[in-house]
Amino acid sequence: MALQSIWFFLWGLLWAVFFMTDGFDFGIGTLYPFIGKNDDEKRIMLNSMGPFWDGNEVWLVAAGGVTFAAFPLVYSVMFSSLYSALMLILFALILRGVSLEFRSKVDDPGWRLVWDICIFVGSFAPAVLFGVTFANIFQGLPLGESGVYHGTLFTLFNGYGLLGGLLFLCLFLVHGALWLAIKTEGELHDRAVSVANKVWVLLVIVAVAFLIASKSETALYDNYITNPALFIFIVLNVAALLGVKVFLVKKTYFKAWFASALTIVLCTFFGIIGLFPRLLPSSINGDFSLTAYNASSSPLTLKIMLVVVIVFIPLVIAYQTWAYNLFKGKVTKEDLSYDEAY
Template sequence: MELQSVWFFLWGLLWAVFFMTDGFDLGIGSLYPFLGRSERDKNMMIHAMGPLWDGNEVWLITAGGVTFAAFPLFYAVMFSSLYSALMLILFALILRGVSFEFRNKVNRPAWKRVWDVCIFVGSFVPALLFGVAFGNIFKGIPIDQDGVYLGNLFTLLNPYGLLAGVLFVCLFLMHGALWLTIRTDGDLAGRAERLAGLLWPVLTGVAVVFLVATYIFTALYDNYLARPVLFLVPAISVAAIVGIKYFLMQKAFFRAWFASAATIVSCTFFGVIGLFPNLFPSSVKAEYSLTAFNASSSPLTLKIMLIVVLLFVPAVLAYQVWAYRLFSVKVTDEDLAHEEMY
């Protein structure tokens, strides 16, 4: 029982770390056609995320691997139920990675325009669909007693799922704009700063609507009402969102980015804590839901995996902290002269 609870927390933590790290480069890619006015701007935006984006996506593999190893039944049902959405995300991420590599291979405007569109699509689609997927998990998925999904892709595109998708997009756009204020200079950095200021009330408004809709359409608040101390988590989200605005006004951009990271992590845990012990709640009948206790691996498997995680995850986190510190300096024209961007 305790091992399943620990792994439920770790499962949520790994997804939160993925959204926190990969969120800024998905945000930059989504802003790419709007802030990239010149060839220099576009190359600078790619360089701003270039050394980090592929490392960030390691957390997606880790989160997926943990889902498979710790909760195999949940993994099987989730990938069969959300197959179309998850395949779209996978194809979009592949397209984005290829775009970074191919864009500057041929110095022709038409060639670059094609890959510019691919960078945008490959960033915006995952940002939206990750939100849609998790929004539907929060709301409940129509699965029967055998774990068979009783819907299709359009079933997932319900108002609450789309609202969660919009929230994820807003979070990632803010995260990406703030990273550009850190890594770029000149007019591009100024426009990114102004855009972050314009995004803040939009993000705040969407977050408020999402919290209200969550109370109406989901049972996430049940755990919070049963244990009011848990309301500290959404309180941290509110404080972090306010912190973004405060640090923006102070032009403390790195602190604003950390506040944005805290917002993403606390928002993710708001949903994870509300779900517990459900991993995949059924909207057909509560008894059909997959939980941390009826979908987990054997205790021995969970013990061995826990030892591995406690040994290696801190090392990976330390490496990423070092990498972020190393690449937190401004992109220079000398950097742009190199073809390799990561």
């Protein structure tokens, strides 16, 4: 049981790290057509995330791979029940990647406008759909005894699901605006700071609404009530969210971005802790839920995977740390002249 519990929280951690890293990419892509006022500014925005976005998606592959290997039954039910939503996310991610590579290949306004729209759609759609998907998991899916999903794509777009989508979108918008504040200069920098301040207010409102709705729409608070010490995670989450504003006021934008990253991780773990040990709760009957204990691989598989994770995850972290340090400077117009620039 200990192995299943370890893998449950590793599964949650991989999703949290993905949202933390790729979240600012989604935020930048969503803000892209609104605060980039000319072609140079738009290219600066793209190049601010250019060296990182594909590496950030390694965590998505890792989260999906862990779901498949550690909890194969969950993987099969999730990717059949949520097939339409997950395929929309996949197509949007592909569209975004292609758009980033193709946009600057032809110096034509019409060509670039098409790919600009695709960049927005490929960033906005995953940000919202991930939130909708995880909110529905927190709420419970209409799963039958055999794991059959008794619903449609539109079943996911309920009030609580849409609130989760809005929460994720606001988190990523603030995260992306803060990254732009770190990486840019001049008027673009000022607009990014202004957006971060404005969206932060909306984020606080949505986060409070989500916490209140979670009490009536989900069973997430059961674990917290049983173990009151767990409320420290919610307190830390609130502190991190308030820290974003404090550091914004102080104009220490990297600290604000770090507080935003911590907010995203703790928001994810608010749900992960509340779910434990359920991975896919059933809203039809709690006995139909898939948990870390009834849907896991064999103990031998979990042990082998744990060794693999202990060896390779630090290598991924080391590489990303090196990459972020290498490209830690601000992006300027001079950088756009390089052949490698977007």
